[in-house]
Amino acid sequence: MKVLILEDEGAATARVAGIVARSVRANPAAVLGLATGGTMLPLYRLLRDMHRDEGVSFAQVTTFNLDEYVGLAPEHPGSYHSYMREALFDHIDIDLARTHLPRGDAPDPTAEADAYEALIAGVGGIDLQLLGIGRNGHIGFNEPTSSLGSATRIKTLTTETRAANRQYFADDETTPRYALTMGIGTILAARSCLLLATGAAKADAVARAIEGPVSAACPASALQMHARATLVLDRAAASDLKLTDYYEHVHPGGGESEFD
Ligand code: GLP
DSSP states (O other): OOEEEEEEEHHHHHHHHHHHHHHHHHTTTEEEEESSSSSSHHHHHHHHHHHHHHHHOOOOOOOOEEEEEETTOOOOHHHHHHHHHHHHHHGGGOOOOEEEEEOOOOSSSHHHHHHHHHHHHHHHOEEEEEEETTTTBBBTBBBBTTTTOOEEEEEEHHHHHHHHGGGGGGTTTTSOOOEOOOOOOHHHTTTTEEEEOGGGGGHHHHHHHHSOOOOOTTTGGGGGGGGTTEEEETTTTTTOSOOOOHHHHHGGGGOOOOOO
């Protein structure tokens, strides 16, 4: 794992934006796995700016989002379809026909999950998978005890995750209970993974993901099994790590190591 520790949220987000832009410049037809959540909003703002000011083009990029709430149509304001349009897609030159999220309102969510998995395989897999992390260590909506080999499927959200997402819905009753999410196996199949975590609320999950045992109790710890996983952290999110001196020795200032 590459552990890059940046001074603050702005620097960590800019580091991730730089890696995404570099990937798209190197491979204009890259297949990107995208994430949602509050952490990604400043990242998507930066990518919009880089598109506008620096000519970073997404015209040939294909995207697959990690997840969507079961029961929500794409037009629902709380859906991840809406989130992606508002945060990114409406502001860049991406071809919407090449953007993919699971349909939360699919009549048969299990068939939708299988079709989503097949669609990813059909384009040859994901080149770069962006990830956030939940306070309980989830990636996508793979809650603790998710199989480390799982494929796209329906997951029941934990009470904690529902509480964290409650702010985006009118009331508790309308806050979704289920999600369609790429599995941990799907995520691990991406050619590289890039996780962004900012803020002290993520410190415990980040420490368990990086320095804890590989365990379904902390789904993000599965990234220890990935040969090309980069975790970009701000100081607050890195504050529970024990081997900080080593990470900073290898990647001073969150930059590349001598051998990268
Ligand atoms: C959500 C998403 C995850 C995201 C996580 C953290 O539930 N499904 O993909 O990484 O929770 O969200 P935030 O960045 O808002 O803390």
